[in-house]
Amino acid sequence: MATLALNESAGGATLALAGRLDAYSVGALWREARAALGAHPGAPVTVDCSGVDYCDGAGVGLLLELLRQPRAAGADVRIEGLAERFRRLLDQFDPKSFAAAAPAAPRVSLVERVGIAGERIWTDLRGLVAFLGEATAALFHALRHPRMLRWRDILYVAEEAGVNALPIVLLIGFLMGVILAFQSAIAMKQFGAEIFVANLLSLSILRELGPLMTAILLAGRSGAAFAAEIGTMKVNQEIDALTTMGLDPVKFLVVTRVLAATAMTVPLVVFSDLIGLVGGALVMLTFEIPIATYYKQAMSFATLGDFTGGLAKAAVFGVLIAGIGCLRGLQTETGASAVGIAATSAVVSGIILIVFVDGVFAVVYYYLGI
Amino acid sequence: MTPAAPQDAVIRVENLKTGFGDFIVHENVSFEVRRGEVFAILGGSGCGKTVLLKHMIGLYRPLAGRVLIAGEDIAAAEGERRLAILRRLGVMYQLGALFGNMTLAENIRLPLEEYTDLPDEAMDLIAETKLRLVNLGGAGHLTPSEISGGMMKRAAIARALALDPEIVFLDEPAGGLDPITSAELDELVLRLSDSLGITFVVITHELPSIFAIADRCIMLDKRVRGIIAEGRPADLRDHSPDPRVRQFFNRAASAPAAAA
Structure with a gap:
């Protein structure tokens, strides 16, 4: 199971993720992590992954979700402490290329x-x-x-x-x-x-x-x-x-x-x-x-x-x-x-x-x- | 069961006998696949590679013998236990087997929707990352009938990876793909096996691909109804005593005398 802890300090906030980040555990954390990020719109946020012992595609998805959010200047999101083998999984994607909101399907009028x-x-x-x-x-x-x-x-x-x-x-x-x-x-x-x-x-x-x-x-x-x-x-x-x-x-x-x-x-x-x-x-x-x-x-x-x-x-x-x-x-x-x-x-x-x-x-x- | 390092073998096939009615495809087939390795199943057409694969993923019941996935007999397991085993597996079928009435993204989302409590945007994001892994980024809105055969294979691999299974079975992933895409797939398999420790069981004919990705392989033969060689591909090519094996790896046409 995966856990999430939020530590606030003067210089910003630290979001500590720990445990096993996979498709079955990430769902519970998703909204919480998004909310924690949203609560600190103006301060840099560090995502501390040193406690993560497994991170597969779903875990990478969660990290991408945090990284892709549009942030104010000087309020970047940084991932730290992620083990090298998981880091490589994450690095193959450019977070900013995932548009933050899914494009709405084009509406077709009645006529x-x-x-x-x-x-x-x-x-x-x-x-x-x-x-x-x-x-x-x-x-x-x-x-x-x-x-x-x-x-x-x-x-x-x-x-x-x-x-x-x-x-x-x-x-x-x-x-x-x-x-x-x-x-x-x-x-x-x-x-x-x-x-x-x-x-x-x-x-x-x-x-x-x-x-x-x-x-x-x-x-x-x-x-x-x-x-x-x-x-x-x-x-x-x-x-x-x-x-x-x-x-x-x-x-x-x-x-x-x-x-x-x-x-x-x-x-x-x-x-x-x-x-x-x-x-x-x-x-x-x-x-x-x-x-x-x-x-x-x-x-x-x-x-x-x-x-x-x-x-x-x-x-x-x-x-x-x-x-x-x-x-x-x-x-x-x-x-x-x-x-x-x-x-x-x-x-x-x-x-x-x-x-x-x-x-x-x-x-x-x-x-x-x- | 052999006592040696049981946790090391993630799939163990024991004295497997397969067939349909009176028609026997394999007899006494035993081998094991170790955790984290890329394992190739080779052999000429009609020697039962796909039949073997379908027994390994529990689609067919063996006539005799067992297939153990992480120590559990997949043919004997039922209900929740069977689902738990199946959830460790991802399969890419030979022709893709994408659901035609769904878009590619929906195909990948299906297992996520059924087995996890991920929020909607999470499933969309994960589906998109899987598609990008196989170089299909941005193609999630297309339906299988709108894409080429090569794209279909790659999308099928993306779907097999949806739940990040421990073991991924690929039935002829390179068949019908251009050499560049095929090489990219090899690279993808190596990257996933390296970083996630996914075990791959691959049916393939592509010699460059076999040498590039396979840690070990077995070769099946129609007449023997079983395994004629097992080991590292390079060793088999250079040192196998069996002429059929050397012939396969050296891409030689069969000698006229041998053709019965």
């Missing part, structure tokens, strides 16, 4: 921050458009030259993002059908109109909820995975390695993922639609509507157009999820937190895009009369 944020969104949008063009070109090139595609990679991604996602898609689709049927049946029962739950379910699941829920699930699952994987590749300079081999990362990484994810989104939505309707049918059984009745009612109301329209949306969602996941991955900056940021951003922008495009589809389908 400036709004500007910075706006600029960031603008650059992001431009990046999105540029990437869209690049990816589209690469995709068309790939479709014209299917033999140049890396089919093994595509199948691998299809398994990861498609087959392995089936259980969760089935579970969510089933529960969605059950919940939707149950909630609407309770309300419809008041009018004796439970049978129309079949209409509601078939239309809403086939047109909207099936594709939308599956897409949101995939955005959370595969979009984040693509961003994290490509982001880590970028951090590890694997993207640079591809580029210097003359392999375009967009062709090599993005096209495979976009093709696989798009191809898998459509069948996943088919499964989700079916299991949702099955869930609804089971609920309707408890409301004493036989499955055959439910089936006929649903089939007579929903059209093939509702179903295929939903699947067309699903394909577009697949492109969006994979595309945005890859883009965020490629935009990853360096560091561990950057990968997390990329994955988060992939999910957030994926979901926003899905909902936005879903709205566009609603308008287009309305005018096309689908």
Whole structure:
């Protein structure tokens, strides 16, 4: 442990430090030593270190703190009696070069921050458009030259993002059908109109909820995975390695993922639609509507157009999820937190895009009369 | 344990056996590091230098044998006792391992914040002195993603020194550094070991650096799964009976016949 004693005399003051000056003991002395120094602003102060038997970086820090204080002329702080081996540690620093007060971080005004944020969104949008063009070109090139595609990679991604996602898609689709049927049946029962739950379910699941829920699930699952994987590749300079081999990362990484994810989104939505309707049918059984009745009612109301329209949306969602996941991955900056940021951003922008495009589809389908 | 001067050996590795599953990296490795010395671990790529280091700092558990830090078994210690041992150690990892979401100064402040009651301005000042020790004065506000690889290594050394540990482990401190910075690091290691009595355990390949700083060294070999030489670097270079050791120190390419 370290101790501090203050002796005042006519010629000034002596601050006697003793004991072991290290990171664990210096904290207790710091303020006291500063106060002792501050109490003698006009007189020279001698810091007597002859009793110090150990002084490491933290102890040197304390001595520097005392030495760096701005003092009046003739009121210098002197260190005395410090053992030679510690003296050398202290002498490698110039105390006056440590500014007495830490510089305050520059303040950024609100206007400036709004500007910075706006600029960031603008650059992001431009990046999105540029990437869209690049990816589209690469995709068309790939479709014209299917033999140049890396089919093994595509199948691998299809398994990861498609087959392995089936259980969760089935579970969510089933529960969605059950919940939707149950909630609407309770309300419809008041009018004796439970049978129309079949209409509601078939239309809403086939047109909207099936594709939308599956897409949101995939955005959370595969979009984040693509961003994290490509982001880590970028951090590890694997993207640079591809580029210097003359392999375009967009062709090599993005096209495979976009093709696989798009191809898998459509069948996943088919499964989700079916299991949702099955869930609804089971609920309707408890409301004493036989499955055959439910089936006929649903089939007579929903059209093939509702179903295929939903699947067309699903394909577009697949492109969006994979595309945005890859883009965020490629935009990853360096560091561990950057990968997390990329994955988060992939999910957030994926979901926003899905909902936005879903709205566009609603308008287009309305005018096309689908 | 050998009875000879137990307080002299700050790290003692006894019959250490390491590996992953069926894959054995070291067998029967024993050596000791003396207080205040600069101890180098040498050897070709893949001979398990970093694995050995990770056992010495308690990241991996040995399959057999013990690592004693100041007489305490680091793998067996738990809770407060383990923390007390770890607080005597500072480690610089091969790739720096700086926390990417913090500035350099915050990286150095982290152990100070967690383990000491120093006031804020004291931590700032100490962080700045550590950065100046490694010639990074004034760079405390930068984040690891904004600095070069060499700066990253130096900042990592600064962080390892934050609490002025008794033993500092450096995993390839000179790798990727220019010769001038590398020489300055050597000088820093010597100065710290001289003035603070810090014990250094250094993994390195840089021959000039080995001769400049290492008091003693061990050389590991992949096929032997253990130590093939121990002693002062200059002695090993000039007098080792083992051709592999002389080859390493004389920077000779391996003879075609030896390459199996």
